[in-house]
Amino acid sequence: MTKIRSALSSIPVAAWLMYAFLGWFIVAFLIYPNLNVYYEIFWGGGSFSLDAVHKLISSERAMKSLYNSFILALSLVVTVNLVGIFLVLVTEYFEIKGAKILRLGYFTTLVYSGVVLVSGYKFIYGDSGFITRVLSHLFPAFNVNWFHGYGAVLFVMTFACTSNHVIFLTNAIRKLDFQTVEAAKNMGASTFYILRRVVLPVLKPTIFALTVLLFLTGLGATSAPLILGGSEFQTITPMILTFARSVTSKDLAALLALVLGVATLLLLTLMIRFEKNGNFMSVSKVKSALVKQKINNRIGNVLVHTAAYLLFVIYIIPVVLIILFSFTDARSISTAMLSPGEFTLDNYITVFSNMSAFKPYLVSICYAAVASLAVVVLTLMASRILHKFNNIWSRTLEYALLIPWMLPSTLIAIGLIVTFDTPKPILGNTVLLGTLWLLLIAYVIVHIPFTLRMVKASFFSIDGNLEDAAKNLGARSFYSFRRVLLPIILPSALAVLALNFNNILADYDLTVFLYHPLYQPLGIVIKNSTDAQALADTQALTLVYSVILMIMSAITLYGVYGRSSRSKTK
Amino acid sequence: MITFKDIHIQFGELSVIPGLNLQIREGEFFTFLGPSGCGKTTILRSLVGFINPSGGQILLNDRDITNVPIEKRGISMVFQSYALFPTLNVYENIAFGLRVQKIPSARLDEEVRDIARKVDLSEEQLFKKVSELSGGQQQRVAIARALVLKPSILALDEPLSNLDAKLRVQLRNELKSLQKKFGITTIYVTHDQEEALTLSDRIAVFHKGVAEQVGTPQEIYNHSATEFVCNFIGSSNRLDPALAGGPLKPWADPGKNVYIRHEKVSLHPFSSEETAVVLKGRIVEQEFYGIYTKYTIDTGGYGMLKSVEIVNSLNSRSAGDEVEVYLNVQDILQYD
Numbered sequence: 046m047t048k049i050r051s052a053l054s055s056i057p058v059a060a061w062l063m064y065a066f067l068g069w070f071i072v073a074f075l076i077y078p079n080l081n082v083y084y085e086i087f088w089g090g091g092s093f094s095l096d097a098v099h100k101l102i103s104s105e106r107a108m109k110s111l112y113n114s115f116i117l118a119l120s121l122v123v124t125v126n127l128v129g130i131f132l133v134l135v136t137e138y139f140e141i142k143g144a145k146i147l148r149l150g151y152f153t154t155l156v157y158s159g160v161v162l163v164s165g166y167k168f169i170y171g172d173s174g175f176i177t178r179v180l181s182h183l184f185p186a187f188n189v190n191w192f193h194g195y196g197a198v199l200f201v202m203t204f205a206c207t208s209n210h211v212i213f214l215t216n217a218i219r220k221l222d223f224q225t226v227e228a229a230k231n232m233g234a235s236t237f238y239i240l241r242r243v244v245l246p247v248l249k250p251t252i253f254a255l256t257v258l259l260f261l262t263g264l265g266a267t268s269a270p271l272i273l274g275g276s277e278f279q280t281i282t283p284m285i286l287t288f289a290r291s292v293t294s295k296d297l298a299a300l301l302a303l304v305l306g307v308a309t310l311l312l313l314t315l316m317i318r319f320e321k322n323g324n325f326m327s328v329s330k331v332k333s334a335l336v337k338q339k340i341n342n343r344i345g346n347v348l349v350h351t352a353a354y355l356l357f358v359i360y361i362i363p364v365v366l367i368i369l370f371s372f373t374d375a376r377s378i379s380t381a382m383l384s385p386g387e388f389t390l391d392n393y394i395t396v397f398s399n400m401s402a403f404k405p406y407l408v409s410i411c412y413a414a415v416a417s418l419a420v421v422v423l424t425l426m427a428s429r430i431l432h433k434f435n436n437i438w439s440r441t442l443e444y445a446l447l448i449p450w451m452l453p454s455t456l457i458a459i460g461l462i463v464t465f466d467t468p469k470p471i472l473g474n475t476v477l478l479g480t481l482w483l484l485l486i487a488y489v490i491v492h493i494p495f496t497l498r499m500v501k502a503s504f505f506s507i508d509g510n511l512e513d514a515a516k517n518l519g520a521r522s523f524y525s526f527r528r529v530l531l532p533i534i535l536p537s538a539l540a541v542l543a544l545n546f547n548n549i550l551a552d553y554d555l556t557v558f559l560y561h562p563l564y565q566p567l568g569i570v571i572k573n574s575t576d577a578q579a580l581a582d583t584q585a586l587t588l589v590y591s592v593i594l595m596i597m598s599a600i601t602l603y604g605v606y607g608r609s610s611r612s613k614t615k
Numbered sequence: 616m617i618t619f620k621d622i623h624i625q626f627g628e629l630s631v632i633p634g635l636n637l638q639i640r641e642g643e644f645f646t647f648l649g650p651s652g653c654g655k656t657t658i659l660r661s662l663v664g665f666i667n668p669s670g671g672q673i674l675l676n677d678r679d680i681t682n683v684p685i686e687k688r689g690i691s692m693v694f695q696s697y698a699l700f701p702t703l704n705v706y707e708n709i710a711f712g713l714r715v716q717k718i719p720s721a722r723l724d725e726e727v728r729d730i731a732r733k734v735d736l737s738e739e740q741l742f743k744k745v746s747e748l749s750g751g752q753q754q755r756v757a758i759a760r761a762l763v764l765k766p767s768i769l770a771l772d773e774p775l776s777n778l779d780a781k782l783r784v785q786l787r788n789e790l791k792s793l794q795k796k797f798g799i800t801t802i803y804v805t806h807d808q809e810e811a812l813t814l815s816d817r818i819a820v821f822h823k824g825v826a827e828q829v830g831t832p833q834e835i836y837n838h839s840a841t842e843f844v845c846n847f848i849g850s851s852n853r854l855d856p857a858l859a860g861g862p863l864k865p866w867a868d869p870g871k872n873v874y875i876r877h878e879k880v881s882l883h884p885f886s887s888e889e890t891a892v893v894l895k896g897r898i899v900e901q902e903f904y905g906i907y908t909k910y911t912i913d914t915g916g917y918g919m920l921k922s923v924e925i926v927n928s929l930n931s932r933s934a935g936d937e938v939e940v941y942l943n944v945q946d947i948l949q950y951d
Contacts, residue, residue: 508696508698510694510695510696510698511698511700513665513692513694513698514692514694514698514700514760515700515711516665516685516686517663517664517665517685517686517690517691517692518686518691518711518712518715518760518764519685519686519712519715519716519764520686520711520712520715524715528700528703528711529700529702532700532702532703533701533702
């Protein structure tokens with residue numbers, strides 16, 4: 046007892062304050078709103094009722110959206126895996142001429158994603174888009190309204206979702222022990238036989254994990270069905286958004302979000318179980334690096350090259366055209382005509398000199414900067430605790446902070462809306478709905494799991510003796526943290542901060558639920574510019590926003606991944 | 616003088632140190648030797664203050680330091696990995712403890728440079744990143760960082776274990792000369808018997824948390840107190856009971872486990888003062904180690920014996936040779 050008392054009294058006041066803050070944050074924003082969703086659905090009228098469920102079942106639109114989401118998720122699993130695996134094989138496994146250039150093209154979806162990518166594709170393939178114009182010139186009977194509905198959504202999402210394949214599957218294939226390929230060759234196996242029996246089975250766990258994530262992405266798709274789905278192909282999230290905006294249908298929005306949440310939870314659990322049991326560990330003592338494989342079959346080689354370059358064109362065209370059109374005037378944009386005489390810097394000058402044009406950018410930068418900094422500070426606090434203690438409380442803290450990982454951002458947004466639309470004692474009776482704070486808090490919540498995993502990993506990779514050494518040299522806990530630990534983890538923390546900043550800057554899926562109408566972030570403005578009634582001038586500014594976002598993403602990604610991979614190569 | 620008085624250390628239900636009584640003299644180079652998991656690092660960490668003993672006392676010159684905070688014990692530690700702060704340069708690593716003590720900058724600078732000179736770190740090296748230094752230089756930084764605080768005791772936790780064999784020998788010598796130069800009480804943890812024998816004034820051999828023997832390297836080697844110490848230090852032949860009860864009967868007790876070290880079994884007669892028993896045998900295996908050769912000899916009814924001979928072109932033998940084997944009976948070791 047005396048020992049416990051002396052241990053407790055040895056904890057400084059600042060540490061107690063940190064624990065209290067973390068505890069309050071977790072309860073107020075991670076647990077309470079998510080539990081409140083259930084309350085609002087089933088006890089919203091004061092007593093238990095299944096009215097919302099009946100309402101959902103009898104709503105044709107809602108049921109259709111559920112069906113559409115399921116179909117989209119299933120289709121995506123097939124198309125993205127086909128394209129994604131092909132891309133990785135082309136860039137990493139087979140000997141393809143110009144593979145480095147191809148890779149650069151396939152990587153373009155890493156620098157523009159979400160609403161920027163979807164609006165970009167609509168700008169190119171939409172009824173007044175450049176490609177549509179070219180096609181209608183070539184084939185006069187061509188229907189210029191071809192790019193909408195299920196096909197368009199699937200097409201755009203297929204290319205948007207291959208980023209994960211490019212990153213994760215590339216890592217997985219690079220870990221392949223090449224001696225296993227050589228051994229198979231030595232036993233007379235052909236290129237495609239080795240691919241089927243040796244290479245792909247090793248990639249299976251990663252492919253499975255990616256498949257689950259894809260399915261979830263398909264279920265929770267927001268911007269693509271919203272912008273391209275039209276009235277005939279609406280999925281769950283746009284439907285939740287519609288219901289959330291109606292005062293009488295908030296329970297329906299919450300129930301749909303819950304359905305999405307349960308599906309996410311089930312699929313992630315499945316993925317974790319599979320990850321635990323299904324990873325292949327190389328048994329080689331000395332691994333050798335992969336050597337690219339020649340495709341000996343001539344026809345096969347031509348086909349693979351053709352498909353690789355065709356995909357390259359599909360990937361690269363939107364980026365090139367967005368950049369080119371960002372330098373043209375409103376007339377060129379509305380007529381989708383490129384002529385060298387029309388190129389101008391006016392759009393860029395307007396964005397950087399006109400406050401109303403720059404405002405969305407400023408709003409997004411402020412949100413992204415504050416939220417990404419806050420989430421890093423929060424996870425640094427948590428990681429410090431997880432690093433120092435290994436007990437039931439630290440484990441509870443970790444699991445609580447990982448809650449948002451298990452929930453789709455739509456459910457988190459709905460939870461915040463239905464909880465903080467009235468005064469709540471846990472927030473000192475402050476109403477958050479309709480304020481700038483709610484979106485900021487949501488950004489922080491959604492980015493906690495990823496940031497925690499990264500920051501925690503860098504904490505745990507530190508030599509445990511360093512802190513002991515500092516202690517032995519007389520340093521107190523905070524001094525050791527500030528002088529020894531923080532400088533070591535700072536590069537990782539800053540890298541995560543940059544990635545989060547980048548993600549938040551053009552976010553749409555979460556923003557659309559919680560943004561303040563007077564302070565519209567970039568994602569909202571970009572989406573609005575895709576509406577039929579949007580002016581060509583607005584579209585011109587959107588193209589500039591998109592280009593700047595691409596440049597910022599490219600710089601961030603190079604800073605975070607490019608430099609580290611270069612130093613590894615050295 | 617350091618005194619461990621009935622020290623008990625327990626991790627949960629597991630008793631790691633079941634009651635240690637040990638004294639270390641001032642200025643001594645004292646080594647905790649033992650296999651992995653024997654508790655030697657645990658005892659060192661309890662002395663430095665990282666682990667609180669479950670029972671007993673640690674006395675430093677009769678002052679009880681069992682519950683004294685780490686920074687107030689005056690014991691500096693050099694870690695197995697050196698634990699040099701990678702984001703600080705050599706100078707700042709050495710100055711770290713002084714900065715914590717808020718030593719004025721002029722004095723701090725003087726002390727850092729002074730200790731750096733003493734451990735042979737050049738001015739240029741002082742402003743290098745620690746990652747730019749060789750293993751040996753890193754070790755000197757770690758020692759300088761520890762010594763700059765003028766501790767009364769220096770604790771070293773396997774500081775040579777991460778180095779290659781040649782560097783290990785070189786740094787072992789440097790370590791010994793540094794300890795002599797500073798005259799500081801040094802406690803050294805290692806599982807390497809050669810390091811322990813060459814460096815130490817005295818050694819404590821640990822087994823399952825118990826100090827099985829405490830003594831000088833010569834005492835430990837020549838008069839191993841327990842069967843574990845005999846087996847852990849050096850290489851020995853365990854003699855066949857038929858041999859112990861036969862030709863060796865006047866010197867050995869056949870009811871005990873009888874050992875003789877490899878170098879006390881020879882293919883040549885010992886000097887006239889030494890008593891030897893001679894056996895007939897045949898060499899079945901020969902292992903060449905450069906300066907010496909190890910022979911495995913089949914002595915027929917008395918089992919196999921191993922012998923170590925300094926390589927000499929005049930006395931070299933081969934597998935299959937019939938030989939006479941000389942056992943120096945004065946060096947027989949016997950255990951219950």
